[in-house]
Amino acid sequence: MFRLSKPTGLIVASAVFAATLAGCTSVKYGDAGGVETTTADFGSTDLQQIATTMVDSLLTFPPIVEITAQRRPVMFVEKVKNKTSEHIDTESVTDTISSRLLRSGKFRFVDMNKVAALEKQLQYQLESGNVSDESAVKRGRQIGAEFMMYGNLSSIVKRDGSTKDVYYKFTLKVMNVESGLVEWADEKEIRKTAKKSLFGL
Amino acid sequence: MKQLSSVAALAALLMLTAGCTTSGMEATGRPGADAEFAKHLVIYNEALASDVIIQDMNTRVTGGLLEVNVVLANLTGSDKKIQYRFSWYDDENFEVEAGAGNWTPLLLNGFAKKSMHALAPNPTVKTYKVNVREL
Numbered sequence: 232m233f234r235l236s237k238p239t240g241l242i243v244a245s246a247v248f249a250a251t252l253a254g255c256t257s258v259k260y261g262d263a264g265g266v267e268t269t270t271a272d273f274g275s276t277d278l279q280q281i282a283t284t285m286v287d288s289l290l291t292f293p294p295i296v297e298i299t300a301q302r303r304p305v306m307f308v309e310k311v312k313n314k315t316s317e318h319i320d321t322e323s324v325t326d327t328i329s330s331r332l333l334r335s336g337k338f339r340f341v342d343m344n345k346v347a348a349l350e351k352q353l354q355y356q357l358e359s360g361n362v363s364d365e366s367a368v369k370r371g372r373q374i375g376a377e378f379m380m381y382g383n384l385s386s387i388v389k390r391d392g393s394t395k396d397v398y399y400k401f402t403l404k405v406m407n408v409e410s411g412l413v414e415w416a417d418e419k420e421i422r423k424t425a426k427k428s429l430f431g432l
Numbered sequence: 433m434k435q436l437s438s439v440a441a442l443a444a445l446l447m448l449t450a451g452c453t454t455s456g457m458e459a460t461g462r463p464g465a466d467a468e469f470a471k472h473l474v475i476y477n478e479a480l481a482s483d484v485i486i487q488d489m490n491t492r493v494t495g496g497l498l499e500v501n502v503v504l505a506n507l508t509g510s511d512k513k514i515q516y517r518f519s520w521y522d523d524e525n526f527e528v529e530a531g532a533g534n535w536t537p538l539l540l541n542g543f544a545k546k547s548m549h550a551l552a553p554n555p556t557v558k559t560y561k562v563n564v565r566e567l
Contacts, residue, residue: 264532264533264534264535265535266515266537266567268537268567276534276535276536279534279536283536283550286551287549287550290494290495290551291497291551296495300496334529334553334554336496336554337495
């Protein structure tokens, strides 16, 4: 059995204590829009880059510029399929895209996730007897969506020892609900490489 | 004595790996380029400010939105890992959607030029700035 002499044991204990002191925890607020490179997994920078590229591309596409010059077409967002092996909240990506499109003043949206809540409110106003006839909203006046936004997110992951290479491809399309024509489509590719090094240095 | 120095080395290594990361101080720099272009560039690092300039810029209005294309040039032979962000201003010089813009990573190779493209978030935007900092 290996035993340390008393002074050596004391030195080891001091070393461990020093290391414990050095490994401090600090909490600080960061820049939500800053570049995040913690891991090669899908992160906030990827989400923001995808949203910016897609919004810029859609709003500068000549036929869309022409359509939105005189009016604000109504759109609804269909789910973006997550075909990657990661758990990614694709709704968060489409939320950012639809928010930016809405704030650009070029598009309006109907939220299909809130249809049930809207119906409940309509029933309350029209059938509960609690809301005056003058202030109650009328049925059959909602605006139908002219366009549907949908897409895919896929990835290819490769590993070689301590290196991980991830390729993401985000495809987004806008379809005319009446004609079934795809009016616009674009892709955003992202490549990330992560290397693990000794001691995390 | 040998044992003592080994333990000290181990402690130093532990402290090095476990220690907190601190970021450097940022300083506002001035790009040495065309004054017309330079007023659109904000660099948050003194060393970077003398190395990176706007070489060319073009703007146009598309569908009522200001569209910007900026060519950033690396004046040195070493690669620059930077991040950039566009900030937008209305005709009264108020920042539009302040803090909403995100930083984009960019690798600017030695003596390389890269163009960055952006679209204003809404029609109230009249001018812009490109913010650059180290990655």
